[in-house]
Amino acid sequence: MRSNPKKQLGILRSVFIYYWKPFNRRRLNRFYSQFIQSGDLCFDIGAHLGNRSDSWLQLGAKVVAVEPQPACIDFLHKKFHGEDRFTLVKKAVGRQSGTATLHISNLTPTVTTLADAGWRDMINEDTAYQVNWDETITVEVITLDGLVEKYGLPSFCKIDVENFEFEVLSGLNFPVPALSVEFFRETPDITLACIRRLKALGHYEFNWSFGETQKMYLTNWVNAEEVIVMLHGIRPDQPASGDLYARLVDPIKNIS
Numbered sequence: 542m543r544s545n546p547k548k549q550l551g552i553l554r555s556v557f558i559y560y561w562k563p564f565n566r567r568r569l570n571r572f573y574s575q576f577i578q579s580g581d582l583c584f585d586i587g588a589h590l591g592n593r594s595d596s597w598l599q600l601g602a603k604v605v606a607v608e609p610q611p612a613c614i615d616f617l618h619k620k621f622h623g624e625d626r627f628t629l630v631k632k633a634v635g636r637q638s639g640t641a642t643l644h645i646s647n648l649t650p651t652v653t654t655l656a657d658a659g660w661r662d663m664i665n666e667d668t669a670y671q672v673n674w675d676e677t678i679t680v681e682v683i684t685l686d687g688l689v690e691k692y693g694l695p696s697f698c699k700i701d702v703e704n705f706e707f708e709v710l711s712g713l714n715f716p717v718p719a720l721s722v723e724f725f726r727e728t729p730d731i732t733l734a735c736i737r738r739l740k741a742l743g744h745y746e747f748n749w750s751f752g753e754t755q756k757m758y759l760t761n762w763v764n765a766e767e768v769i770v771m772l773h774g775i776r777p778d779q780p781a782s783g784d785l786y787a788r789l790v791d792p793i794k795n796i797s
Contacts, residue, residue, distance in 0.1 A: 547647035547675070548612045552590070555650055556616075558753075559592040565753075569596035572755040573697070576719045576788070577602050581696035584688060586634050586709060587723075589651060591617050593699055598626055605692050609633040609643055609680040610653050628692070634702065635682040636711040645676040654703035655682075663727055684712030697721075701784070707734040716743030719788040724749070724772070726781045732772060735785065740765045745787040751780040762788070 559565070569592065577583060579601025585594045588606035590613060597604050598621075606621075607630040608614055614631050621627040633641060633655055644661060645653045652664065652672050664672055685698070698720040700709050706722040720739075724732040739745050747768035748757045763771070768785070 545647060548650075551646070551648045551650045552612055552616060554648075555590050558651075559590055565592075566596065566599075568755050569593070570599055573597060574600060576697045578696070582693050584685070584692075584695045584698040586685075586699060587701040587703070588617060588629075589613055589701070591620055594621070594627065597697075598624065602626070602696075604628065605630060605688060605695070607632060607634055607683070607688070610645060610650060611678070612647070612650060630683070630688070632681045632683045634685060634688070634700075634709045634712065635705070636684070636708045637682070638684055638687060639682050640679050641682050643678050643680045644674040645678065646672050646674050647676060648673065652703050654705060655708070656704040660704045660728065685709060686712055686714055689713075689715055699784075704728055704731055707731050707738065710735055710738045713738075713742065716745075716789055719786070721784045721786045724783055724785050726775050726779075729773060732785065733769060736765050736769055736787075739787050744790045746790055747785060747787050749783050749785045751783040754783075757786070758783075 573596055577597055577600050581602045583597045583602045583604050585591065585604055585606040588594055588608040591606055594604045594606045603626045605628045606617060608617060609632055614629070617629050633643060635641060635655065641655050643653060643655060649672050661674060694715055694717065696718050698717050700706050700720065701723045702709055704725060722735050746762040746764055748759045748762045750756055750758060
């Protein structure tokens, strides 16, 4: 079978972004140590090349990484071969179990998505992205509830699935102690829906980080209503995406 140069270049590009930056691993470990302790269970939803999983393993956690993209799956197999605290689930995550169409961008695999054409068209209108989804495959879909039933309730869950975050949260009916969801400035309705979903699950407080800074934007965490107002106030000159973090105010009370 002939190799795909676009896939190879796309993976190499992601390796450079997520693994070759100086001091990135140390920064990740320091950042996630506020959520994760040795022995904790973590879910990496949309694992991509697993740099978050790698950090959490270094912190002593057990990791369930979920990734449907074949090129990324191959990389993860090689990267974490023999690591008994790492479990790879070769599926996507959504509102309900079944199958779905995965839209793959071989040259920019970070934006491979289950999201509909509306979001993909919007991204393509932004010249900063220049994305081409050049392949589609059918993938198996599981829910967060299904993952919890099989592996247990995680202490931390990262959801980075390119504008499919609300669909993922819609398949969760347990309050997770802490989690993150990717957000895009161009789709505030999705971010708002995620916040409301989390508010329905438990008493959460919120913060966020831009891009790959691994630095909380706010000095103090805020409630759902406050973070909604603040996110709507993101300026055009600020980064267009980031990660919204949520943590239970009283985890023991919320989970019991």
